[in-house]
Amino acid sequence: MALLSVEDLRTHFATSAGTVRAVDGVSFTIGRGEVLGLVGESGCGKSVTSLSIMRLVPSPGVIAGGRIRLDGEDLLAKDAEAMRRVRGARIAMVFQEPMTSLNPVFTIGDQIAAAVQAHGGGARRAAWERAVETLELVQMPSAGDRARDYPHQLSGGLRQRAMIALALAPGPELLIADEPTTALDVTIQAQILDLLRRLQAERGMAVLLITHDLGVVAELCHRVAIIYAGRIVETAPVASIFDEPLHPYTRGLLRCLPHPSRFGQPLSSIDGAPPDLRQTAGRCRFAPRCSHAIESCEREDPPLVERKPGHFVACPVVPL
Numbered sequence: 001m002a003l004l005s006v007e008d009l010r011t012h013f014a015t016s017a018g019t020v021r022a023v024d025g026v027s028f029t030i031g032r033g034e035v036l037g038l039v040g041e042s043g044c045g046k047s048v049t050s051l052s053i054m055r056l057v058p059s060p061g062v063i064a065g066g067r068i069r070l071d072g073e074d075l076l077a078k079d080a081e082a083m084r085r086v087r088g089a090r091i092a093m094v095f096q097e098p099m100t101s102l103n104p105v106f107t108i109g110d111q112i113a114a115a116v117q118a119h120g121g122g123a124r125r126a127a128w129e130r131a132v133e134t135l136e137l138v139q140m141p142s143a144g145d146r147a148r149d150y151p152h153q154l155s156g157g158l159r160q161r162a163m164i165a166l167a168l169a170p171g172p173e174l175l176i177a178d179e180p181t182t183a184l185d186v187t188i189q190a191q192i193l194d195l196l197r198r199l200q201a202e203r204g205m206a207v208l209l210i211t212h213d214l215g216v217v218a219e220l221c222h223r224v225a226i227i228y229a230g231r232i233v234e235t236a237p238v239a240s241i242f243d244e245p246l247h248p249y250t251r252g253l254l255r256c257l258p259h260p261s262r263f264g265q266p267l268s269s270i271d272g273a274p275p276d277l278r279q280t281a282g283r284c285r286f287a288p289r290c291s292h293a294i295e296s297c298e299r300e301d302p303p304l305v306e307r308k309p310g311h312f313v314a315c316p317v318v319p320l
């Protein structure tokens with residue numbers, strides 16, 4: 001049985017101009033110890049999917065339907081108190097920008113110790129020691145001293161390490177990493193990716209990696225789910241996605257990547273723009289941007305179909 005199973009998840013936002021279907025029928029699974037990359041453009045529903053799993057969707061957003069099961073338990077059926085016990089202890093999240101996620105008026109050590117105590121970590125002294133140990137685990141230099149620092153006293157890379165330590169301290173089964181290397185320079189990005197790879201392997205955690213960077217996916221992930229306009233359009237093992245992408249959107253994303261064979265040539269782009277998420281029902285969301293679209297693409301929203309073992313795609317144009 002999968003550790004995490006998301007089935008037909010729908011998260012909508014009511015606005016004065018209509019209902020925005022930010023996530024509209026997303027389904028995927030993550031096995032124990034597996035790293036799944038959730039990939040797509042900005043605004044395609046990646047972060048809303050992660051916030052839905054954590055039951056942290058901001059108002060006026062609501063989870064309008066579907067199931068989210070953690071080890072067989074339906075998280076959407078839990079009350080707020082029961083969900084608080086799950087959040088942090090069993091599922092933890094690393095957010096895009098640690099400066100807005102860490103509390104500026106408490107030291108790094110205090111925040112990690114509080115997370116440990118909130119999930120049965122014992123006395124204050126033991127929780128503080130666990131906080132320092134976790135900072136050492138994420139290779140924070142001079143961990144004991146840094147534990148007494150406030151977030152603003154750390155660099156961006158060290159803040160991200162502190163955020164990872166805060167997420168890992170209670171010992172979660174699943175880590176959700178939402179664009180964990182955004183806004184970091186390339187050297188620090190590589191260090192953070194190496195850190196996540198090592199920690200995942202040592203702890204055997206499942207990881208949901210949310211990113212728009214296919215290079216990061218190639219480094220860390222076992223499988224990939226490509227999301228477009230609130231729907232999963234392709235999911236496959238990493239090697240299959242890079243060697244034989246099937247959906248036109250996935251192919252477009254890969255063509256946007258720099259490649260030595262195209263040195264000196266302009267980067268490719270996908271023509272058009274993502275659809276209005278208030279008006280997506282009843283057709284393939286990618287059809288207006290797709291040069292391969294056929295008549296049925298305008299009438300039907302294609303389901304994910306297994307075209308070869310473990311490789312699913314939502315496109316009627318792809319041959320069986």
